[in-house]
Structures are given as C-alpha cells and as structure tokens.
Amino acid sequence: MQSDCYKNGYxxxxxxxxxxxxxxxxxxxxxxxxxxxxxxxxxxxxxVGSKLDLPYWLIKAIYNxxxxxxxxxxxxxxxxxxxxxxxxxxxxxxxxxxGPYYYDFGVxxxxxxxxxxxxxxxxxxxxxxRSRFRRIMDLSAQTDHRDLYRAISKLDYTETEMYKAGQLDxxxxxxxxxxxxxxxxxxxxxxxxxxxxxxxxxxGD
Amino acid sequence: xxxxxxxxxxxxxxxxxxxxxxYKTFYLxxxxxxxxxxxxxxxxxxxxxxxxxxxxxxRIECPSWISVEKLEEIMNNEKSSELFTQMPNAHYMEITxxxxxxxxxxxxxxxxxxxxxxxxxxxxxxxxRSSMNEFIKSExxxxxxxxxxxxxxxxxxxxxxxxxxxxxxxxxxxxxxDE
Numbered sequence: 200m201q202s203d204c205y206k207n208g209y210x211x212x213x214x215x216x217x218x219x220x221x222x223x224x225x226x227x228x229x230x231x232x233x234x235x236x237x238x239x240x241x242x243x244x245x246x247v248g249s250k251l252d253l254p255y256w257l258i259k260a261i262y263n264x265x266x267x268x269x270x271x272x273x274x275x276x277x278x279x280x281x282x283x284x285x286x287x288x289x290x291x292x293x294x295x296x297x298g299p300y301y302y303d304f305g306v307x308x309x310x311x312x313x314x315x316x317x318x319x320x321x322x323x324x325x326x327x328x329r330s331r332f333r334r335i336m337d338l339s340a341q342t343d344h345r346d347l348y349r350a351i352s353k354l355d356y357t358e359t360e361m362y363k364a365g366q367l368d369x370x371x372x373x374x375x376x377x378x379x380x381x382x383x384x385x386x387x388x389x390x391x392x393x394x395x396x397x398x399x400x401x402x403g404d
Numbered sequence: 405x406x407x408x409x410x411x412x413x414x415x416x417x418x419x420x421x422x423x424x425x426x427y428k429t430f431y432l433x434x435x436x437x438x439x440x441x442x443x444x445x446x447x448x449x450x451x452x453x454x455x456x457x458x459x460x461x462x463r464i465e466c467p468s469w470i471s472v473e474k475l476e477e478i479m480n481n482e483k484s485s486e487l488f489t490q491m492p493n494a495h496y497m498e499i500t501x502x503x504x505x506x507x508x509x510x511x512x513x514x515x516x517x518x519x520x521x522x523x524x525x526x527x528x529x530x531x532x533r534s535s536m537n538e539f540i541k542s543e544x545x546x547x548x549x550x551x552x553x554x555x556x557x558x559x560x561x562x563x564x565x566x567x568x569x570x571x572x573x574x575x576x577x578x579x580x581x582d583e
Binding site: 302306309317318321322324325328329330332333336339340357360361364365367368369371372374375376378380 | 406407408411501505533536537540541558559560561562563565566567570571573574575577578579
C-alpha cells in the first residue's frame with residue numbers, strides 16, 4: 200500500500216510536494232487537546248464539525264475505512280463539474296491553477312476516496328493526460344520559450360517536466376545541426392575576466 | 405544518448421574516396437584500410453574520409469543515393485506511404501550532414517540535396533509525431549514502428565520515455581477494459 204505513494208522514490212521532491220497539498224476535512228469525532236489546530240476556537244478540544252484544511256500526508260496516516268475520523272471534502276478541481284470541463288476540451292484548461300501537482304495529487308487522492316469516485320478521477324486524469332499530450336509535444340518543439348510563457352504557465356508540474364524533456368530533445372537536435380559541439384568555447388571564467396580587463400584597459404586610455 | 409554519439413556511430417559507415425597519394429594498408433582494430441593508390445577508388449570509414457578531405461588528400465565519391473533524382477523518388481515514396489519507408493542508409497541524415505559540411509564541392513547540386521534531405525527529415529518527423537500522438541491517445545499497450553533511423557528516435561527519446569512513464573503511472577489506477 201505504501202509503495203503507491205512513492206512512485207518516484209522516497210526522497211522525490213515532486214512526490215513530497217504533492218503530498219503537502221491540503222484537503223478540506225470536517226471532523227466527525229471530538230479530539231481531546233488538539234484545539235490549537237483550529238485557530239478560530241479557544242477550546243482545548245477539537246470539536247465535532249470543525250472544518251480544517253489538513254495536508255494529505257497527515258490524513259493518509261490516520262484515516263482508513265475503520266477509522267473515519269473526518270469527513271473528507273474532495274477538492275473542487277477533482278469534482279464532477281471539472282471532470283465535465285476537462286472532458287469538453289482539456290487543452291485549454293489551466294492545470295497549474297488547479298494545483299501545480301494536478302496529476303500527482305489526483306493519484307494520491309485515490310487512496311482516500313471510495314472506489315467508484317476514485318475510478319472516475321483516475322479515468323479523468325488519464326483522458327486529460329492523453330488529450331493534452333499533443334499540445335505539450337508541439338510546445339516543446341518550439342525552441343524559444345520566451346514566446347511560450349503564457350502557454351507553459353498552464354501546464355502542471357508533471358507536464359512541465361515532459362515539456363522540459365521535449366525541449367532537451369529539440370535543442371539537442373538543433374545544436375547538432377549547427378554543429379555547435381565541434382566549436383571550442385572559452386570557459387566562462389575566461390570570458391567573465393575578459394570583460395573586466397577591457398574596462399580597466401579603456402580606463403587607462 | 406546524444407546526437408553527437410549517433411553521429412559517431414554513423415561515421416563508421418564505409419564510403420568511397422579517390423585518394424591522390426600513395427600509402428600502404430592500415431591495420432586497424434575495426435579492419436584493414438587501404439592500400440591507397442592515386443586515383444584508385446578505395447572504401448574507407450566516413451571519419452577517415454573526412455580527415456583526408458580536410459587535408460586535401462582525396463576526393464569523396466558521393467554515395468549513389470545522394471543525388472537529386474534518387475532523393476526526390478524517396479521523398480515521393482515517403483509522402484505517399486502512410487508508414488515509414490526504408491531509407492537508403494540507416495544514417496542518411498548524419499552522413500549527408502557530415503558530407504555537406506566537409507565536402508560540399510564533391511556533391512553534385514549540393515544545395516538541392518540539402519533541401520531534399522531536410523524535406524524528407526521533416527516529413528518523417530511529422531509522421532513520427534502524429535503516430536506518437538495516436539499511440540498515446542489510443543488504449544494500446546505497444547506499437548511497432550519499422551524503418552526509423554537512430555537519429556530520428558533520438559529526437560523524441562526524452563519526451564516519449566518521460567510521457568510513457570507518466571502514462572503508466574496514471575494507467576495503473578484504471579482497470580483494463582476487456583475489448
């Protein structure tokens with residue numbers, strides 16, 4: 200079960216960041232001495248019905264089928280309404296806005312929700328990924344990313360990584376075609392020093 | 405794998421040169437090369453041909469497929485076929501690129517050859533990209549692609565492997581439908 204959470208390895212920063220995403224929860228039982236978590240109450244106990252945004256890793260550690268201490272409210276980006284939007288045209292949606300780790304967090308959520316809801320989310324993620332691939336591929340084939348800033352800022356983290364991989368390919372090919380690898384370039388230290396020397400020379404003149 | 409490495413592999417292809425010097429046979433690990441007699445055509449690896457050409461020691465005889473007529477035919481085949489057609493050489497792009505760089509004088513109508521090779525390349529890459537898109541969109545688990553050259557594969561290597569990895573991660577959570 201644990202291996203689900205660590206698809207890229209235990210220390211993968213992308214996975215860690217994705218598991219930091221918060222989920223809104225409503226408490227079903229009273230928890231003694233944890234009142235400080237809810238800044239709006241002055242009670243020492245955490246009351247039934249208080250609403251808190253808890254990070255995924257915290258809920259995952261305590262919550263299970265037998266011990267449903269909270270009622271999880273699915274983040275709105277993963278609800279039916281947004282599924283419909285993604286189904287209509289996934290390419291225009293701003294996934295970055297829907298959480299920078301849309302796919303990774305979505306996959307993590309599957310561990311918490313009921314099977315049929317989870318299946319819906321998984322299906323939506325998959326079809327969304329599939330339909331957006333062409334766009335990412337086309338974007339990454341263009342080499343000057345300054346023009347593409349707006350388009351790239353709509354990609355979620357996973358997609359940005361794919362975009363970077365595509366850029367690596369495209370730039371590598373262009374570099375090869377221009378035969379840039381044949382040219383010997385001066386080291387950065389040399390060029391940086393050269394500029395300095397020039398300035399002192401012109402001062403001397 | 406870098407494109408430079410692909411080119412390094414391509415430089416092992418044999419090519420005919422017409423030397424203007426005399427020398428006995430070289431014995432290299434990869435095989436014997438030579439002997440060289442003035443104006444007697446000899447087969448040498450591309451890297452050696454480039455080396456000699458840069459020192460004006462030989463003239464490179466263009467491979468028969470580097471000609472405008474042949475390349476036009478290849479391009480028309482490529483255009484009319486839905487699949488990838490077989491290229492005259494598995495390293496067509498690398499070899500022409502190297503030759504055009506070091507010895508454009510030895511290639512008849514070098515400019516047109518350059519344009520044609522680029523056109524063929526673009527056609528094939530466009531095909532490759534659209535078939536990648538088809539593959540990602542479809543439910544299929546594997547795809548078989550023939551006649552792709554190493555350099556062509558190399559231009560999508562990072563993107564495709566990364567994408568397939570992410571796709572696999574997402575697919576794991578959707579049960580396979582029996583169709």
